[in-house]
Every structure is written in C-alpha cells, then in structure tokens.
Amino acid sequence: GAYSKLQQERISSKCIKPKIIMASPSQLKMVEREALGAKDHHDRVKALFPKTFGLPRVELEIGAEADTPHPPLKVGVVLSGGQAPGGHNVIAGVFDYAMKANPDSKIYGFLNGPHGVMNGVYCEIDQDIMAYYRNTGGFDMLGSGRDKIESEAQMASSMAVVTGMGLDGLVVIGGDDSNTNAAILAEYFAANGCATKVCGCPKTIDGDLKNEYIPISFGFDTAVKTFSEEIGNVALDTLASQKYYHFIRLMGRAASNIALECALQTRPNMCLISEEVEAKGMNLLQITHDIADMVVARAAKGKHYGMVLLPEGLIEFIPEFNHLIAEINNVLASGVEPTIEAMSAALTPTNKAVFAFLPKTIKLQLLLDRDPHGNVQVAMIETERMLAETVAAELERRRGAGLFLSRFMTQFHSFGYEGRCALPSHFDCSYSYTLGYTAAALIAKGQSSLMASVQNLQSPIEEWTIGGVPITMMCHMEHRHGKDKPVIKKALVDLEGAPFKAFAKRRARWAQTDVYRAPGPIQFYSAGARDTNMTLMYELLG
C-alpha cells in the first residue's frame, strides 16, 4: 500500500482511551445537569429554537444499569469544513460505540461534507474500511466540504435522506459554523417529526471553538505541533546563518490562537496577535515601527537576523485597512480603472494616505486580485511580505537619517495546509476518538442538538470525563450577509487569559535574546509523547 512504516504502525496501534469508554455501552448512565441558555441574546436565540432551546447539559457516568442488549444503531457521520487531524478517529469512536452496543449496527459516512447529506451521497463504513484509517490524519476517508444546509429545501432534502436511511442519528464533525448548522438541523428535524438526532463534535485547527465545557477543538494540538516543528527548525537555521529575518504567516482565519501557541512553543523575536492589535487600535504604521524598532535594537547588538510570526487574519483586525478596502470596493464598483494612479486620485484623504503607505505589490494585489463579486480578497494578501516591505521602507528612511546602518534581508513562509492532515498526536487521537464515542453514546440515549464534551483534560487520558452540552448554549446573534443569524461565538485569543499573559510576560526578552526553542517532530513513542499543547495547559491550570 501507500502507507509508510510509521503510518502502518499508527494504524495498528491502540489509541489510549479514557476508562469511562472502556465500559460496555449499556453500563453508561446519563445524568442530567443544569439547563443552559444562550451565550448572549438569550430570548432571540430561544425564539429561533423552540424545540431544542434550554436543554440540560448531560454527563455520562458508569452506572449500575442492567447489562441489557442494545438494539442495532444506524448512525451517519459527516466531516465538514477545513481538514483537521483526528477526524478519522472521531469516526472510529462512533463506529466502535455502535458496534459494541450491537454488532448489527450500521455506520454510514456522507461524502464530501454537508453536500453528501443534502443529496444522499454516502458509503457504508465496515470494519475493513475503518481499520485502514484509524489514527491517520486528514479527512480523506470521506472528503469534506464547506456547503451549508441552510435553505428550507436543503433541510427538507436532508430530512428525506436521513429518514429514508432510517438513521438514529447524524454526527456533524465541524467547526463553529457547522455546529451551528447541526443545531439548526436538530431543531428542524424535531419540529418536523423526524426521529433522527443530530449531535456535533468540535473540530478545527484554528482552536476557536471552545468554552467552559469544550476545552479545545480536535486538530489544534497536531497542527500547532507541526507548525512549531517547522518554525523551530527555521529558527535554528537563522541562528546558524545569521543572515535573514524570517516572516512566518500562520493559518487560523480570524483567531490568533495558532500563532500564540506557536510563539509559546518556539519563542520567536516577535509574534503579532490580531486580537491585541484590534484592542489597542494599532495601525499599519505602528506595527511597522514596532518591528523596525526591534530590528534596529538587534542590529545594535550585531544581530541581523530574527523570527517574526504573524496570524493570517491580522489585516482584518487593523481598522484603517478595513476602511481602505471598503472604499476600494466601492470605487472599483463605480467603474474607476484598476490602476494605482486612478485609485489614488479617487480615494478620500485618509484612505489615500494608507494606500500610499502600502508596497506596490500589495497595491496591485488589492486592485487586481478580486473575487467573483469584484471584492478584494483580503485572505489572499501575503501579510508577511507586506509587513516586510513596509519595515524595509521604514529602515531605509532611518538609514537616511543615520539611525540604521546594517542590512535587512528577509525570507517568507506561510504554514497552514501542512498541519491539517498530519498524523494526529496522541492527544488528538485520544481526544477525537473519545468525542466520537461520546457523540454516538448521546445519540443512543436519544439526545439531540448536543455537542460532545470531553473534560478533565488536565488529568491523564484514562481519567477524562464525557458528556454533552446544548449547542444553542454557545450561540449568540450576529449580523451576517445583511441578516441577523444565530451562530456559535468564536473563541478568539483572550487578552486576559493565561496563555496570552504568559506570552506577554516573556516577549520583550525573546525580542532581543535568541532563546529559540525547537520542539521537533510529534512524538509517538518517546518521552513527551502524551504532552498536549501549552495553550490548553495554561487555560486549564492557569
């Protein structure tokens, strides 16, 4: 086969499991805890989920119930949104629960994301297929997709599909939007007399789907370890060559959770955090000056190299940039030619000044690289190059004034896709598996609109606890595409949280000393193999 020796070993190795899921399914007792409302806009969210709002949180414990045989289960699984390491183990968890409950159970995998649910495109997952994907990275088992089941027709067709298949439940493996979608589907099914239950599992490398009951999303741990390995290696390279400033952009859409964790792991000279940029109202000029100040101070110590990390969402957190982009979109829509001269002439004074400050390549990108609606594609902007160019221009200005006499040579990297399908860490293998197992257990107990919740992660894996939390409890109202919608609130970097504080306390020292840390590749068999990430540990232990 195509598998390497390590992949083969991982597939056949046993995932470390919490004691609670080693019990037989019939020994699991469900205990109802307090009912939970919405994160915010309580009444408005409640009005949109008349059947499923205000459900109690539940915990699964080993109880003294009789060991009675469970009827066969029929469960569908769907992978939704961006890939994240551990997805296959969620499916393995669902599969193993259902088979342990009754060997005549059936597990179906919908293909290519929610599109497969709406259109009834699925495959049956048997022991052989499952065995081929255990502990492996990525979503290649079923494929994924970013479709949303939104319209009445899409919900009706999804309902017809799951009813036709006779599903007891559907497990949605996705991020904030996909789980919001799961809650909407659960409500729709409940309101329309469909017996299929819908439960979610928290997925995303971005680490922005978490709350007091969901300590982390699966995939984050493996992705940050993969990026940190690469960053650590680049750091040692630059320490040896003493030649370059490396600017590294890290995925994570809006949230800077990934960048922050990578900084804690590797101790770069600088790491920008979008949430802080926004909170302090920093503009491009200030960010440029901060980096230039660091370069000048390091140059004074004879250091002409360094490491700068930045989150992919940075630009959207700089208010002046958003204003500029909005005006560019309007100006282009009014038919002005997409040239630098024509745009400069058309912009209002403040935006014109920001535009003038940008490097030429970025100006052209803003004018020419547009989506099918004609809008600037902010996510496509290579922020690392943009900042390096504005810093280089600032350093030249300082050189002219005799304030900077050395060199500033740069290299660029962008890490994202290489972490989304990596072989999952022990943490992600166990966490994902436990999430899947829990989701199947919740469905077997007739629960719907809950997200699987695995807690006590500060303790050894064997001691983890499991349960379910109403998805609507995580929702608030947001204005999207001109409409108010209930959505799960994204967990951005908390500037008052322990992970950010740990970083903020140390960053001034990291800027000038080279205490780069190279964590190396993810370990499966040696010391530290069970270690999780620093963000989670700071959050759980302070």
Ligand code: FBP
């Ligand atoms: P999810 O929230 O769907 O898990 O997406 C994660 C992510 O990797 C982001 O970090 C990134 O911005 C985006 O997906 C990239 O998406 P695409 O795969 O469409 O290029």
